[in-house]
Amino acid sequence: MALTDPKIKQAKPGEKIQRLSDEKGLYLEVHPNGSKYWRHKYRFNGKEKRLAYGVYPEVTLKQAREKRDDARKLLAAGVDPGVVKKATKSLRIELAANSFEAISREWYAKQLPTWSDTTAKKRLALLENDLFPWLGNRPVSEITAMELLTTLQRIEDRGAKETAHNGRQVAAQIFRYARLTQRCQTDPASDLKGALAPKV
Known part of the structure; x- marks a missing residue:
């Protein structure tokens, strides 16, 4: 029988992990501490596997x-959803490691x-105040000159023209470092020479 929200909410923890089945391999694990975890059991190439979908x-539901x-759509196409999930996670980790903030902090430390x-x-x-809020999470290789501008x-709009120029110079050094460490191919900061209002 398919799960419902009332049934899930009414589920009480026991001494051992309980499994409440939904449909098509999906089930909910109720742990002794009261936590409830989504799991999906499936088979791929004759082997039983599981995916975790959160708490x-x-x-x-x-x-x-x-x-x-x-996941079932991937299985129907002959693809293991567990492999796809791991690859997606690895990509997220790689993108986070190559974000503007991560590389900036690496450059800063050096x-x-x-x-x-x-x-x-x-x-x-x-x-931290002027660049990370807008660029910090962006992959450094995807930041464009227009985005940086x-x-x-x-910064200029609040009257801090000198800070804006300093921001371009610092960004240029960070992008240069990113290029040398093969995290990006271009330096958008170098394209902005003359694009900012004069300091005075």
Whole structure:
């Protein structure tokens, strides 16, 4: 019998893990501590496998079924959804490692010994207050000159023209470092020479 939200909410933990079956391989594990985890049992190439879909109620019954249905579509196409999930996770990790913020902090750590305390604090404040909020999560290889210009113009718009110019110079050093470490192919900051309003 298919699960319902009332049935899930009424499920009480026992001394051992309980399994509440839904449909088409989807089930909910109720742990002794009261936590409820979505699982999906399936077979691929004759082997029984499982996927984890998160915790109820953060992942709703409807969402868990959608994840199961997506996995079944992959199975119908002859693809192991477990392999796809691992590949997707690896890609997310790689993108996070190559984000503008991750590479900026890596560059910052390498440059730190060469700076005075004042310079180090100014560089970090510039990154954290003016660049990371807009560019931090972006893969460094995907940031365009227009995207960087828009970020720097936000600094200009509050009247901090010198900070905007400093932002371009710092970004140029970060992109240069990213190119040298083969995380990107271009330096959008170099395309912005003359694009900002004069400091004075």
